[in-house]
Amino acid sequence: MKWLALAYLAWTGQAALRFGCSTLTVQRLDPVVEPGNAPSAHVHQVVGGNAFQALVDPSVDVGNVANCTTCIFTEDKSNYWTAVLYFRARNGSFKRVGQYPNAVFHDGQKGGMTIYYTQETFSSNGKQKITAFKPGFRMTVGSPTLTTLEEARQYKALRYTCLDDVLTRGRETFELPKTPCKAGIMAIHHFPACWDGKNLDSPDHQSHLYNTVLGGFQVAAPCPASHPVRVPQVAYETMWDTAPFNDPALWPEDGSQPFVWSTGDTKGYSTHADYLFGWEGDSLQRTMDSDCFFQRCADDRPGGVLKIQTPEEQNACALQRLTVEEDVDGCKFFCFVFFP
Template identity: 30%
Template sequence: MKSVASLSAAVAVLSGTTNAFWRMPCHDRIGLERLDPIVDPGTASSHGHTIHGGSNFGMSTTYEDLRASDCTSCQFSDDKSAYWTPSLHFVHDGGMTEIVPQIGGMLSYYLLYGDNLKAFPEGFQMLAGDTRLRNFSGPVPDPPTSSWTADDMTQVSLGQKSLGFNCLNYNKQPEGSRYRHFLPTKEFMDENCANGIRAELMFPSCWNGKDVKSDDNKAHMRYPDMIDGGSCPEGFETRLPTLFYETIWNTFAFKDKAGQFVWSNGDPTGYGYHGDFMSGWNVDTLQSAVSTCTNPSGRVEDCPVFAGSLQTEAEQGVCKIQNVMKALSADNCSGPTDGLCGNVPVQYGPQYANPLKAGAQGGEAVITPILSSVASMPTQSYAPAHSKVVDSYGGGVSVFNVKPPVVPIAKPTPALAEAAVAAPAITPPAKAEDANPDDGIISHTTYTRDGVVYEVAIKEVINIVTVDSKRRRHAHQHRRNIGRN
């Protein structure tokens, strides 16, 4: 086994730079509620969320409220920030809906890309993703970053590429993070994703340097032109830590059951996946961590700033929302129940979804979801491949093969729609010869096997696999340095 130092050196050689980071585990959610004080302040949110972090969380939460939390579900006891995303649900053929089991809470990565990073200021909050989106405007799969055009680097395009759905199977080579920007079909997950789906979301990190929030919760922030790295747009030169959320959902628990997976905002495609962040950090503590937590392991245990204030998983797991909202007492967001929490309709697209209504009381007459047999989606196959990268770790993950969307004809039932849904346009993948073999690491990902968490740093390379055929592949490095859960 290589040491952490030698492994990090190998990764630095691949990437051309040392990208420090730490991951903040939040072992359990503090609630599954229709709460979103950023988008729907002062009222019940239009849809349910899985919420992690500081316990003093409600309809009108402020920075001061989070700092006054009795506890946090995150490992560092003074990280009182709030992290939340939509929850994933399974809608059975008859319309009965239940939560998909969530595995291990949430991992929030603090990636320290860029120079002169500043801590999130007091009162800072932001949003990533678009809850109403039901399509993807770019080529599938993503071309290599060396081939990106101006169209790839618009804020709209970068935002769409900032999310991903990683098919987990710990008996196979792992998929790279943010390769697939949509939720796979249930048939694909039944066949390939024995350990579930990991939902991933990258937040923008370029700040205008003055506003801690904005009317749309996005205008004060921008993505750098490579999403996680690269250059910031003019007027947004101040770099903040790059947040990256990971949540794992046990979709395999519904293997061979008739129905469909749907996010709590009524999105069966995944294109409308999104996340919210409200800082609850002591600013001086976070600034010290940004400057000090550069151990390549990414473990909070390996940063002196967090020493003496780390919680066990059991301590994290008992933290829950302090004050349950009476207005939401009739909600049943976990199910089983008819329909989605908040009476949310399922909207397929590819057109932009209708806005959802905030403020509805729980217990109202529910909408039984009308499901087509499957959301109309492209197919990106699980295709791990051998790599010729010269190192002792070896292995590789290929760019996925893409097939056109397929909408099978369903047997007529009361819960199935009669008409098929129009398919989004698919752009052919970029040619392998367009790739740049000197590109650096393009993403990080993690997976667990035999109780050990591995980190994967992924780099694009080109391999000629036959005399007359080329395929673009991804080399990856494994870090087995995190310890047992």
């Protein structure tokens, strides 16, 4: 189902954002779940503002600290991250899988992922007030410790799509695809959109939110009284370029799928994502209050409200230095941490 091209025709109704972010860094850091730990338990691929580090003080307004972002909209200094996908060869070695830009994006983006901020659907907010996140807000979805399909089904909107081409949609699964995918594997992460209206975080980084999301950009159920504030529906899509590894001669002799998350998970159940808010000033609220849609939210378009930058500027944003210096591309690092 190639709905994406059709979705671009739905430029009526309330605001929705869809934009690309280049890779900022790939290393073992997680300032939400493991603040201050360097290294953290497993490798993450991170996009967004360059204030990302092992410890991000919740009292600090990240939007005012970062001086650049790898995302197309310059006012978004937030950070978005997931685990990293690796290919496991027959000889036991590992190779980090690359990422490529999503559909309808410029060719200049390097790696990274696609970020969404939607309301009720692509073309409506359901006549609800959408409240932007506040400085210091953070959240996670999924868990790196899940090992069974039953556990994974708790998170209805964390799934995979085996891509025939960049526009393939539908056929979502809770497990990593078991056969080669012509255009790679898309990992999908939808966050909850109901907030308690009080806490910027919680001990498990999830309880301050309530998940009524169904996935597939379907209309989420109403928010409960315990979490009455409707916030933007944040979602990530990461296009993992598994095509270079599609030769059957490279796959395990028993025919099992060869991809593994940096958590050590070969099934796909541990897929998870982290979010750390960092939009400048009221830029996200202004956007949610507008009627701009996707890239038309750029201020070089009629009705646009956000500043946009070039691919070259996106890719030029970087951390000043790696916090954890180690080989995250191959077996030297990966095998040492997870397969001693």
